Amino acid sequence: MFPRAINQSGRLMPAIALCLLALTPKAWSHAVVTESSLTSHPVKPNHPTKVVLFFNSGVELALSRVFLVSKGDVFHPVNIANGKKAGEMLVDIPPLEPGDYALKYKVFAADGHFTENVIRFRVDNP
Numbered sequence: 001m002f003p004r005a006i007n008q009s010g011r012l013m014p015a016i017a018l019c020l021l022a023l024t025p026k027a028w029s030h031a032v033v034t035e036s037s038l039t040s041h042p043v044k045p046n047h048p049t050k051v052v053l054f055f056n057s058g059v060e061l062a063l064s065r066v067f068l069v070s071k072g073d074v075f076h077p078v079n080i081a082n083g084k085k086a087g088e089m090l091v092d093i094p095p096l097e098p099g100d101y102a103l104k105y106k107v108f109a110a111d112g113h114f115t116e117n118v119i120r121f122r123v124d125n126p
């Protein structure tokens, strides 16, 4: 009867579903660290270290921030750079004394969403 109208509503449905997904807060984790070099290569005391964070998606460096958090919740901005592959981020860690630290990151994913999280790590005496 009205094949054109049926076609149009048929195409409208997926578009609405996508919008709802985009609006649902925290339904999807958009740029999540799936792995980091901290696991395989713990930070050694008093040595500058390049830590690699592996994200599940591409990350926009210019809109992303990483802080090194030290004792007493002191935030130090650290330099970040792109790794070899999409989703790899290199983080410059200055020489650290033994103790507990964290990397707090707020990254802008390729899909346009911000994700914030904290990775805790420890620097042990050799």
Ligand SMILES: [Cu+2]
Binding pocket: 028, 029, 030, 031, 109, 111, 112, 113
């Ligand atoms: Cu997203």
